[in-house]
Amino acid sequence: MEAKRIVVIGGGPGGYVAAIRAAQLGARVTLIEKDRIGGTCLNRGCIPTKTLLHDAKLLRSLKRSPLFKFNLPHPSDLLKSMMERKERVVDELVKGIELLLSSYRVEVIRGEARFLNSEQVEVVKEDKERLILKGDTLLLATGSTPKTFPPLLPDREKIMTSDDALELQEIPKEMVIVGGGYIGVEFATLFHTLGSKVTLIEILDRILPGVEEELVRNLRRFLEREGIRIFTGSSVEELRPDGRSLSLKIKTAKERMEIRCEKVLLAIGRVPNIASNLTQIGIKNTPQGINVNPYLETSLPGVYAFGDVIGERMLAPLAMEQGIVAGENAMGFKRQWKRPSIPLCIFSYPEIASVGLTEKEAKERGPIKIGRFPFRSNPKAVLSGEPEGWIKVIASQEEETLLGIHILGPEANILASLALTMMGGKVREFTRFIQAHPTLPEALKEACLDVDGLAIHLPKPLRGRA
Ligand code: FAD
DSSP: OOOOEEEEEOOSHHHHHHHHHHHHTTOEEEEEESSOTTHHHHHHSHHHHHHHHHHHHHHHHHHHOSSOOOOOOOHHHHHHHHHHHHHHHHHHHHHHHHHHHHHTTOEEEEEEEEEOSSSEEEEEETTSOEEEEEOSEEEEOOOEEEOOBTTBOOOSSSEEOHHHHTTOSSOOSEEEEEOOSHHHHHHHHHHHHTTOEEEEEOSSSSSSTTSOHHHHHHHHHHHHHHTOEEEOSOEEEEEEEETTEEEEEEEOSSOEEEEEESEEEEOSOEEEOOOTTTTTTTOOEETTEEOOOTTSBOSSTTEEEOGGGGTSSOOHHHHHHHHHHHHHHHTTOOOOOOOOOOOEEEOSSSEEEEEEOOHHHHHHHSOEEEEEEEGGGOHHHHHTTOOOOEEEEEEETTTOBEEEEEEEETTHHHHHHHHHHHTTSBHHHHHHSOOOSSOTHHHHHHHHHGGGTOOTTSOOOOSOOO
16 A cells, blocks of 8 residues: 655744654655754754853852863854854754654755645745645644734844844843743843843733743842843833943833843744634634644645744744644644643743643642752752752642642752643652652652641641642
8 A cells, every 4th residue: 555645834843743644654745844954942942041050050150169160262252153053052952853854764954845735735845946736635834933023123234133133143241121921031141141131021011921920920030139130011112222232112011111232132922923824725714723523633634734934832842742642643643732731931040830720720729838948958059059949839728639739949850750740640649659768859849748738848837838
């Protein structure tokens, strides 16, 4: 029997994972990518930002360590080396994915694809040659791009998107970041650590909407204490060049003011890449994303869409997991996509990681209990020189079922994986485990013990528990 032909548009984490999964199941797969394999995640998102943040964190640790009295290199030289390393990391990982695809005999075509109908795709290759490809099933994973709107229009020079900020060769003296989501907060952390004077402007009344409020309030205090200026409930009314700098008119909750800076970074969200002709060929969509049913199939039977382009939560692990579901359904399975619980990690200093329900969400479901434990009382955090932050554990009042775990502190991203495995279990089950010493998971155990006021490394509680 002839193998099923599948055409995938977009080689980001959604598209390449779907291509591999369909190939594992025996399909002949063609993947079309107009840029580099790896998409936003590898080339302009997760990997480059976290590589730079990793190096900046090292710099921060060296600066803070009492052991080293280095004459640190000039920030611009440092940025150059960091950018070079970032390029090497990205290249290595992109090559790795290309090798993976070729090992599965996925044919990769470099070019821009356009849907003609439910079976045919036109591709304009880099050398302008045009191809018409036919597939039994088409998979659409075209991702997203930075959102912009007047007066916040990037010129790629002084007014940047995250794509441009990842290519900077000089550290700006002053930078205004518009948007206090995780991308804005991570860039604020990065450029502040490298020596820029950073101002963060967020239109909502808090940064990091959706993340546990108490932790975010604490993170904001840390960031402000370090010198990052944060204005919430504030918006940019005007943005214009002023000699060699930029001038911004800002409306805050209390007043109107003017800020001058060298660069503005727009981090006001992302929009799905939806081709203009999709509606004509019967693929329904809204500005938020392509509409899909629980099987990730679009309104055009035999065409699946997933990842950022469907506009759910725009995160790489979701795009990858949806890629697996869509790849399997394209091969005849009937797998439903169910929105999973995944850790949300923000790579600020200190880091944030959240799993499960926030306090507000949990209270809406019924009475709760809360345990807290500060990293200052955890030997591993103290000996690593990172005692800032704490863990908050939320459990149901009666059964003490774990509903949410929120971490502000060192290696929160790793602790989050452990937290994920604990969700839905009972607090007392986790308190029975003996953790290695000295480690950060000990803090997680103590936070669980604190749900009943029993944490050993906290003073005796004076009042009743939350
Ligand atoms: P994309 O990765 O955007 O891939 C889509 C691909 O389709 C692109 O390569 C594009 O060139 C190609 N394409 C589009 N149209 C066509 C066409 N017509 N023809 C051919 N090819 C086409 N997520 C996390 O989980 N963790 C993080 O730490 C994180 N950090 C981020 C930091 C930044 C600065 C940004 C911007 C994003 C970050 N993300 C992070 C989000 C993550 O990168 C995305 O959610 C993820 O890349 C989405 O994958 P995707 O495959 O849906 O789309």
